[in-house]
Amino acid sequence: MDKKLEQLKKEYKNIEIPDELDFMVEKALLKGKKEKKNGYKWIAGTAAAAVIFIGGLNISPAMASTLAEMPVVGSIVKVLTFTEYKVDKEKYQADIKVPAVSELENEDLAQSLNDKYLKEGKQLYDEFMADMKELENNGGGHLGVDSGYEVKTDNDQILSIGRYVVNTVGSSSTIMKYDTIDKKNQVLLSLPMLFKDDSYVNTVSENIKKQMREQMNADENNIYWVSNAGLEDEELTELFETISKEQNFYINNEGKLVISFDKYEVAPGYMGVVEFVIPTEVISDILVSDEYIH
Amino acid sequence: MGTKNRFNHEELFTSFIRENKENFYRLAYSYVKNSEDALDIVQDSIHKAIVSIDSLQDLKTLKSWFYRIVVNTSLDFLRKHKRVSIVDAETMEFISSGSEDHYENIDLERAMDQLSPEYKSIIVLRFFEDLKIEEVADVLNENVNTIKTRLYKALKLLRIELNDEMIKGAN
Numbered sequence: 001m002d003k004k005l006e007q008l009k010k011e012y013k014n015i016e017i018p019d020e021l022d023f024m025v026e027k028a029l030l031k032g033k034k035e036k037k038n039g040y041k042w043i044a045g046t047a048a049a050a051v052i053f054i055g056g057l058n059i060s061p062a063m064a065s066t067l068a069e070m071p072v073v074g075s076i077v078k079v080l081t082f083t084e085y086k087v088d089k090e091k092y093q094a095d096i097k098v099p100a101v102s103e104l105e106n107e108d109l110a111q112s113l114n115d116k117y118l119k120e121g122k123q124l125y126d127e128f129m130a131d132m133k134e135l136e137n138n139g140g141g142h143l144g145v146d147s148g149y150e151v152k153t154d155n156d157q158i159l160s161i162g163r164y165v166v167n168t169v170g171s172s173s174t175i176m177k178y179d180t181i182d183k184k185n186q187v188l189l190s191l192p193m194l195f196k197d198d199s200y201v202n203t204v205s206e207n208i209k210k211q212m213r214e215q216m217n218a219d220e221n222n223i224y225w226v227s228n229a230g231l232e233d234e235e236l237t238e239l240f241e242t243i244s245k246e247q248n249f250y251i252n253n254e255g256k257l258v259i260s261f262d263k264y265e266v267a268p269g270y271m272g273v274v275e276f277v278i279p280t281e282v283i284s285d286i287l288v289s290d291e292y293i294h
Numbered sequence: 295m296g297t298k299n300r301f302n303h304e305e306l307f308t309s310f311i312r313e314n315k316e317n318f319y320r321l322a323y324s325y326v327k328n329s330e331d332a333l334d335i336v337q338d339s340i341h342k343a344i345v346s347i348d349s350l351q352d353l354k355t356l357k358s359w360f361y362r363i364v365v366n367t368s369l370d371f372l373r374k375h376k377r378v379s380i381v382d383a384e385t386m387e388f389i390s391s392g393s394e395d396h397y398e399n400i401d402l403e404r405a406m407d408q409l410s411p412e413y414k415s416i417i418v419l420r421f422f423e424d425l426k427i428e429e430v431a432d433v434l435n436e437n438v439n440t441i442k443t444r445l446y447k448a449l450k451l452l453r454i455e456l457n458d459e460m461i462k463g464a465n
Contacts, residue, residue, distance in 0.1 A: 002454050005421055008406055012422040015320045018329050021336070025315045028337045029308055032344030173337075221374045238345040268367065269338040270374050 019141040023134075024169045031173075078102045079151055079161055082114065085125040087132075091140065093168075094128045096121050097148040099161060106186035113179060113188070117163070121147070124165060144168035152178065152250050152258075158292065159183050160250035162260075164273075174263045176273050178250040182292065191249050194257075194293065195286050198245070203283055205242040208259060208276045212240070212266075224267045224274075240266040255294045256280060303347055310356055311340060317423060318364050324418050325368035325411065326375075335371055339363045358432040361425070365415055365433060372411065405452055413448035416441060427462050 082100030087093065098121035104110040128145045135141050146166045153160040160180045167173045180189045191200070212224035225239050248260040257278045261267070267274055280293055287293055311318075315336065322335040343363050350359055406414065412434075419430045431441045 002460075004452065004454050008403070008417075008452075009422050011403060012320060012324060012418065015323050016329075017316050017319060018333065020333060021315060021319055024333055024337055025311060025340065028340040029311060029344070032341050169333075223370055223374070264338065264341050268370055268374075269334050269341075270371055 019139070020169055022138060023131075023141050023143070027169055079149070079154075079159070082118065083121070085121065087128065091142045092132050093144040093146075094125065095146050095148070096124050096128075099149040099163065101159075101161070101181075104181070104186065109181070109186055109188060113181075120163075142169070153180075153253050155253060157182065157184060158251050158255075160252070162250060173269075174273050176248060176260055176262060178248055178260065180250050189251075189292065191247060192245055194288060195283075196288055197286065200283060200286055201242055201245055203286060204247075204257075204259060204278055205240075207278055207282050208243065209240065211276050223271065226266070251292055252277065255292065257283065257293050303350065303353065304344075306353060307343065307347055307356065310360070311343075318360075321361070321364050321418060321423065322368050324414070324422075326371055327407075331371060335364065335367050339367045342367065355432070358425075358429050361419065361423070361429075361433045362435070365419075369411055409448060409451060413444060413451065416445050417448050417452070420445065 079099050079101050081097050083098045085094060085096040085098075098117050100114045100117060101110050124145065124147055128143070132143055135143055144166075145168070147164060149161055149163045151159070152162045158180060160178055162176055162178045164177075165175045181187070182189055192198070194200075209226050212226040213229045215222040216224060216226075216229045227239050243259060248262070250258050250260070252258050257280070258275050259278060260273060260275045263269055263272055265274075283293070284290070318336050318339065319332055322339075323329070323332040326332055326335065339360070343360055350356065406417070409417070415434060416430055419425045419433055420427060425433065427441060427445075428438055431438045434441065
């Protein structure tokens, strides 16, 4: 082979392989398989929690609107850090902040949220410790997890708490989850209960696809896995079709519905967690009431 | 039958990824030039591949199929981060003219980095990853003649002379 080419090839082969590659590849393989089998684990979990809770309180949208006429009781709900798991070693970093809601009149609701937060925080910590051990046994590497929460909305009516998990194994992945509480009525809101029927799945999905295409048109750096948007490698990716019934959402301070997707869910990794604000006029016909979203 | 087929696909895919992960990493790195982004691209590519593995008709094409995912993911990334600098032939001529003097390797490496992605992909896949010219064409979704023409051009820009056998990879 030509000397120059030989030299270039040698340089190429000398590109250093980071320690994390092994572990990251295994994680990606495992994660992909799990997702394929189970759909999104966290979302499923949230949905189940919401169902149990709503069932337990025997509450319906109709009942929620009756309750709305009662005097305001719970506008002083607070969110604070209940506990924190920390690992701080040279190569292994974990910081898991577990939130807790307090001064929520509805104690059952507070309890069920706080139990969930604690359980998931603990689980995250346990998984981190297990991963760390596995990595150590395989010759070591870097590993990090950073989890916490942010209050997305806090007004007289709505409290939206977003919790994030950032896994760092060389590169990072981010998962967001939201809980939105109606402070006046002291109920946890789910996406289905905001709408009259299931047609929201389609309406909201179509609007999101429209927004994706508009964003891609406006700026070529925006890429979403969506049809009719000039993706040259369409056959390689599963395109976004529709949101799930229990898609991650919150209600922002302007009373708008915001739909959120995790990293990799509808776009390449570099796009990170993506959010779409759904214009209220698109969904106003199918909303149960304009109390939360307006 | 269908399930079994899919199972085989996934098993094969997993071992293929494990065996070649360092190649994929280097390939991604050759575009983005830093470790964190290269890891991200490998991870992204595996994710995309698993999600769409059912669309893979023939396992024989697994290799070029996955290389294609890595290349496209890398290009997507570059497009997003605008780290591509495309250099015309004249500038290229100027850069590679230094290759006679003391700094030969540095200039050569720089010349390589200055190649536009479409040229660079071909050099990397054909000579560093040792794919045959037909496979390169498959990965880049072009016909063999187009790839050959570009390859000659790329080698010329790098001032490298090869015989025909070397070009085709008839090994």
